[in-house]
Amino acid sequence: MSNTTKPTEVAKNAAAPSTPIPLTRKPVAAAPTSVVTAPSGTASKTACIRTFGCQMNVHDSDRMRRMIQDAGFAEVQRYEDADLVVLNTCYVRENAVDRVRGHLGELNRLKKEGRVKKVALTGCIGAANESRELEKQYGIDLVLGTHNTYELAQFVGLPGMDETFTPELPGTEGEHSAFVTIMTGCNYQCSYCVVPSVRGRMVCRPMENVVEEIRRLVGSGTRYVTLLGQTVDAWRDPAGSGERFCDLLERVADEAPRVWFTTSHPSNMEDRTLRLIGEKETIVGRLHLPVQSGSDRMLKVMHRGYKSDRYRRKIEVFREAVPDGTLSTDIIVGHPGETETDHEETLRLIEDCSFDSAYVFKFSPRRGTEAAALSADPSGTVPEDVAQRRFVEVLRAVEQNAFRRNKSKVGAVEDIYVRHGRTGDGKAVGETWSGHAVHIPTEAQPGRYVTATIESAGPHVLYAGDPAGRPR
Numbered sequence: 254m255s256n257t258t259k260p261t262e263v264a265k266n267a268a269a270p271s272t273p274i275p276l277t278r279k280p281v282a283a284a285p286t287s288v289v290t291a292p293s294g295t296a297s298k299t300a301c302i303r304t305f306g307c308q309m310n311v312h313d314s315d316r317m318r319r320m321i322q323d324a325g326f327a328e329v330q331r332y333e334d335a336d337l338v339v340l341n342t343c344y345v346r347e348n349a350v351d352r353v354r355g356h357l358g359e360l361n362r363l364k365k366e367g368r369v370k371k372v373a374l375t376g377c378i379g380a381a382n383e384s385r386e387l388e389k390q391y392g393i394d395l396v397l398g399t400h401n402t403y404e405l406a407q408f409v410g411l412p413g414m415d416e417t418f419t420p421e422l423p424g425t426e427g428e429h430s431a432f433v434t435i436m437t438g439c440n441y442q443c444s445y446c447v448v449p450s451v452r453g454r455m456v457c458r459p460m461e462n463v464v465e466e467i468r469r470l471v472g473s474g475t476r477y478v479t480l481l482g483q484t485v486d487a488w489r490d491p492a493g494s495g496e497r498f499c500d501l502l503e504r505v506a507d508e509a510p511r512v513w514f515t516t517s518h519p520s521n522m523e524d525r526t527l528r529l530i531g532e533k534e535t536i537v538g539r540l541h542l543p544v545q546s547g548s549d550r551m552l553k554v555m556h557r558g559y560k561s562d563r564y565r566r567k568i569e570v571f572r573e574a575v576p577d578g579t580l581s582t583d584i585i586v587g588h589p590g591e592t593e594t595d596h597e598e599t600l601r602l603i604e605d606c607s608f609d610s611a612y613v614f615k616f617s618p619r620r621g622t623e624a625a626a627l628s629a630d631p632s633g634t635v636p637e638d639v640a641q642r643r644f645v646e647v648l649r650a651v652e653q654n655a656f657r658r659n660k661s662k663v664g665a666v667e668d669i670y671v672r673h674g675r676t677g678d679g680k681a682v683g684e685t686w687s688g689h690a691v692h693i694p695t696e697a698q699p700g701r702y703v704t705a706t707i708e709s710a711g712p713h714v715l716y717a718g719d720p721a722g723r724p725r
């Protein structure tokens with residue numbers, strides 16, 4: 254992929270983005286009957302959705318947002334202004350439940366004062382065993398797991414939906430950027446992860462169904478489509494045609510003007526997919542491929558299903574296919590049993606792969622996982638001060654590589670997709686075709702492209718000068 258080809262495709266596929274729906278939009282029409290009582294003195298109803306966790310949750314919240322808008326609710330940002338509060342929760346960190354408890358306690362108080370009428374708990378914690386205890390303790394009105402989010406529709410007064418597969422619900426339309434879930438669940442059993450128990454086994458969505466949704470989104474102004482799944486590259490055609498993720502990605506890249514996907518699993522990542530990123534002019538040259546550890550011994554303990562050399566080979570293919578691309582990963586430090594040698598092997602892998610960024614996590618046990626049981630044995634746990642030192646060493650190693658790579662972009666002229674409009678510091682946040690994040694002084698709205706020269710670089714972001722010409 255080169256920067257001279259992708260911009261051509263941008264112009265070819267350029268479509269005027271539609272106006273985003275403001276978050277605080279008040280309903281214009283009379284709302285259907287709802288179980289939520291409107292606040293006294295006004296006919297309108299209000300709802301607040303708070304999202305915790307990953308992109309899948311952000312996407313599920315988008316779906317629920319559409320339901321509450323369809324039911325005539327205005328979205329508000331503060332609990333005390335809301336008739337209905339939806340907490341869409343994440344279960345990935347051990348303190349996640351404690352965090353949610355804090356919010357539920359506050360909501361319970363507001364309910365007693367009559368300021369909040371109903372509270373719904375959704376997402377991963379809603380699907381977990383703890384939800385029953387939380388429901389009783391905090392008087393929660395509705396608890397939904399990740400598999401039955403669609404039941405919120407009936408709760409807010411919409412006709413019941415006979416859906417059993419949440420991804421069939423329409424994604425956000427009319428926005429410049431949309432997430433499209435292509436599969437849910439996961440067939441792996443990583444030692445530290447609760448996803449298989451809260452999201453269940455992998456369920457893939459039919460190819461035509463995905464393509465249809467993307468056509469509709471693009472037709473309504475979406476310029477950036479992100480394909481989502483816990484192990485997105487494990488997608489297989491559920492109809493048994495033999496089509497794999499690379500086939501789906503190719504189809505989507507022919508339909509949408511800008512495409513990305515996350516999260517991938519190294520065992521499922523095919524060379525053909527990696528080469529496609531370089532070949533297709535509409536696919537952003539950014540790969541997020543979680544490695545978790547550079548030690549083969551730890552990868553086995555974690556049940557990751559690959560060795561570090563296999564991971565390195567995948568990265569070689571990616572770097573060759575997408576020389577200008579960006580690579581990010583996830584790394585866990587301090588997993589039970591991790592030795593100094595294991596840690597050094599992780600540092601070596603970071604050096605070899607030269608990541609552009611990484612999400613580094615200090616291990617925290619999740620109840621019900623194999624790693625939590627391992628961490629109950631003090632002989633296998635990594636002391637907090639050791640884990641903290643390793644965490645900092647990994648972070649520094651990633652940042653040093655990223656900074657060096659980012660500096661090589663200084664002087665380049667880039668077509669930058671504006672993801673978030675101008676913020677408090679007067680800069681918008683954009684993304685190059687190579688997947689680099691860029692701060693840029695522009696008034697351009699999200700969904701537009703600007704062309705600008707990269708003037709400086711930090712370890713996490715590039716800084717562009719004033720754009721040349723008008724936003725497109």
Ligand code: SF4
Binds near residue numbers: 446448518
């Ligand atoms: S691949 Fe492993 S870490 Fe990722 S969702 Fe599945 S079990 Fe969790």
